[in-house]
Amino acid sequence: MMFFTHMAFALVVALTAYHYFPSANLYIFIGLILFGAMLPDIDNKRSKISSKMRPVAALINPLTKHRGIFHSVFIPIGIYFLIDSFLEGYYGLALSLGYLSHIAIDGLTPAGVNFLHPISTLRLHGPIMTNSFVEKILLAVLVVVLVWMVV
Ligand SMILES: [Zn+2]
Numbered sequence: 001m002m003f004f005t006h007m008a009f010a011l012v013v014a015l016t017a018y019h020y021f022p023s024a025n026l027y028i029f030i031g032l033i034l035f036g037a038m039l040p041d042i043d044n045k046r047s048k049i050s051s052k053m054r055p056v057a058a059l060i061n062p063l064t065k066h067r068g069i070f071h072s073v074f075i076p077i078g079i080y081f082l083i084d085s086f087l088e089g090y091y092g093l094a095l096s097l098g099y100l101s102h103i104a105i106d107g108l109t110p111a112g113v114n115f116l117h118p119i120s121t122l123r124l125h126g127p128i129m130t131n132s133f134v135e136k137i138l139l140a141v142l143v144v145v146l147v148w149m150v151v
Helices: 003-018 024-041 049-053 054-060 075-088 091-106 133-150
Strands: none
Touching: 003 024, 003 091, 003 133, 024 049, 024 054, 024 091, 075 091, 075 133, 091 133
């Protein structure tokens, strides 16, 4: 999926999840979910997050394949427990929720994602080609949903 589709879906997730964390700071909550939604593509050297975090991406890229371990549920689960052990509150949950939102909609593409990599070969995939007309329709629908949620 394209960067903006991930961001739009993550915003929908953030605004929906925020109802369950009314004491959270809205801007930090949304920021963490959006940042979390960028993280899985650290395994793709052409992604936005890799270009912003070059030293980290340079370490990760030779060791992993795109949509391998960084597109599994194990990294966000690890992020959740790691952050939750240092910081009380919603921070770890928000970051891992954003991360999972990215994996979920990558699962709509024909290449799909293996949520349980490397334990299983179970691969979820769908019909929406990245950067296709159908993805642009999905993005438009997400934007309409966002406007509806905010207004
Ligand atoms: Zn991805």
